[in-house]
Amino acid sequence: MTSHILLLEDDIQLSDTIKQFLELKGYKVYTAYDGLEAEEIAYEKHLDLMLLDVKVPHINGFDFLKQLRDEGKEIPAIFITSLNSVEDVEKGFALGCDDYIRKPFALKELLVRVESLLKRSFGTHEERIVLGDGLLFDIKELSLTQDGKKIGLKTKEIKLLSLFLQHTDTLLEYKTIHEALWEYDEKPSAGALRTYIKRLRAVIGKEKIETVKNIGYRFVK
Amino acid sequence: MTSHILLLEDDIQLSDTIKQFLELKGYKVYTAYDGLEAEEIAYEKHLDLMLLDVKVPHINGFDFLKQLRDEGKEIPAIFITSLNSVEDVEKGFALGCDDYIRKPFALKELLVRVESLLKRSFGTHEERIVLGDGLLFDIKELSLTQDGKKIGLKTKEIKLLSLFLQHTDTLLEYKTIHEALWEYDEKPSAGALRTYIKRLRAVIGKEKIETVKNIGYRFVK
DNA sequence: CTCTTATTGTATCGAATCTGAAAGATCGAG
DNA sequence: CTCGATCTTTCAGATTCGATACAATAAGAG
Numbered sequence: 232m233t234s235h236i237l238l239l240e241d242d243i244q245l246s247d248t249i250k251q252f253l254e255l256k257g258y259k260v261y262t263a264y265d266g267l268e269a270e271e272i273a274y275e276k277h278l279d280l281m282l283l284d285v286k287v288p289h290i291n292g293f294d295f296l297k298q299l300r301d302e303g304k305e306i307p308a309i310f311i312t313s314l315n316s317v318e319d320v321e322k323g324f325a326l327g328c329d330d331y332i333r334k335p336f337a338l339k340e341l342l343v344r345v346e347s348l349l350k351r352s353f354g355t356h357e358e359r360i361v362l363g364d365g366l367l368f369d370i371k372e373l374s375l376t377q378d379g380k381k382i383g384l385k386t387k388e389i390k391l392l393s394l395f396l397q398h399t400d401t402l403l404e405y406k407t408i409h410e411a412l413w414e415y416d417e418k419p420s421a422g423a424l425r426t427y428i429k430r431l432r433a434v435i436g437k438e439k440i441e442t443v444k445n446i447g448y449r450f451v452k
Numbered sequence: 453m454t455s456h457i458l459l460l461e462d463d464i465q466l467s468d469t470i471k472q473f474l475e476l477k478g479y480k481v482y483t484a485y486d487g488l489e490a491e492e493i494a495y496e497k498h499l500d501l502m503l504l505d506v507k508v509p510h511i512n513g514f515d516f517l518k519q520l521r522d523e524g525k526e527i528p529a530i531f532i533t534s535l536n537s538v539e540d541v542e543k544g545f546a547l548g549c550d551d552y553i554r555k556p557f558a559l560k561e562l563l564v565r566v567e568s569l570l571k572r573s574f575g576t577h578e579e580r581i582v583l584g585d586g587l588l589f590d591i592k593e594l595s596l597t598q599d600g601k602k603i604g605l606k607t608k609e610i611k612l613l614s615l616f617l618q619h620t621d622t623l624l625e626y627k628t629i630h631e632a633l634w635e636y637d638e639k640p641s642a643g644a645l646r647t648y649i650k651r652l653r654a655v656i657g658k659e660k661i662e663t664v665k666n667i668g669y670r671f672v673k
Numbered sequence: 674c675t676c677t678t679a680t681t682g683t684a685t686c687g688a689a690t691c692t693g694a695a696a697g698a699t700c701g702a703g
Numbered sequence: 704c705t706c707g708a709t710c711t712t713t714c715a716g717a718t719t720c721g722a723t724a725c726a727a728t729a730a731g732a733g
Binding site: 421423425426428429 | 680682
């Protein structure tokens, strides 16, 4: 499953370098050269991680992240900064960034941080999501319980549920879901997804997953 | 109750970064830039955790920890190291460090380790774990007894059991288990693990180890 | 409104994959 | 060589996957 990364960086040369490097490592990279572009991408795309330069045109990295956090988005973020002042680092962490890296940096160092965050992005400690109806999904344990009783879910169902929980109230296109559930080279028919949607609905309630005809599905709380 | 952390790190910039970050998370941080300073702090202050770089002036991290351990101090320690060799990691563990982290690392990753170690050290220092059915596992002796009678376990089985006992009710992925049982360069087939699971089940009871298909196993109390 | 058509939901079942169990191969120590 | 620990192989049974067929539903045309 490819991780999708937003790179907000106005230095075109640096941006290209990072993009090239990360793509070589198998990530999907969206580049934005200013805060407005970043906003657009954040709304349109599913993102797993953000690399944010602070000093960029229109909306700076701090404000951009603050805005996202205010909307409840928990996408992990790393600040790229050439600023050295204590305040900036503190401000960054206060805003809920997960790490930061100082310019100039070795690409390898960046990779370490990216990988480390992605690995842990899915909640490190007892992340449990309440689904109502006595249903609890434990992300770390990959287990679903109802009133304390375990409900057996198969791997594909778990993947699907995880995806939905990461993007509640968001329209997920068929393509997006397929990318999340299957590898590049796998090409199951469209019917396969329908099967899993049906199974999930049977477990968590039909009304939780809306159908958007011709486009995809949406999980509602 | 604030936890007190000693940070031994001679790279001033990194040290500042870590200090800032941990203080933001509510810890009290004492910084030392060489082994002698660290000694001083260790004598004067009450410490809950130590973060030790290995390569620092005067007294290196290894020697510093060894000294403390020789004096009977059990303060948990994490090595910060840029060294990659297996030996150094082993040496660290032999000296009684509890974890290590390689530079460069994401601050969040450091935080995870700090928190988990602090939590653990507050937890019980029990020497024996009751497994029911008259079964007792002695952590220090690494031996299993049933109704006082010793049950012979092979090293791999003991490692596996220890791992499970340190992570009860936790989903352990194949990868995790493999890393715990085998060295970096060893690559036994998946069948090997299945063999040990089977043996352990025969000893401690089938129901204690759950299978999570495609992912791993989980030990339940 | 009714019919048509495209899309989505449901049920089923064989194929592929995974796990557990057993047996035997390998390897090193003594 | 023998023994014991470790690991591999094999195979059967269980589970999961996903194709397929068909039913239900939504949307649009007339």
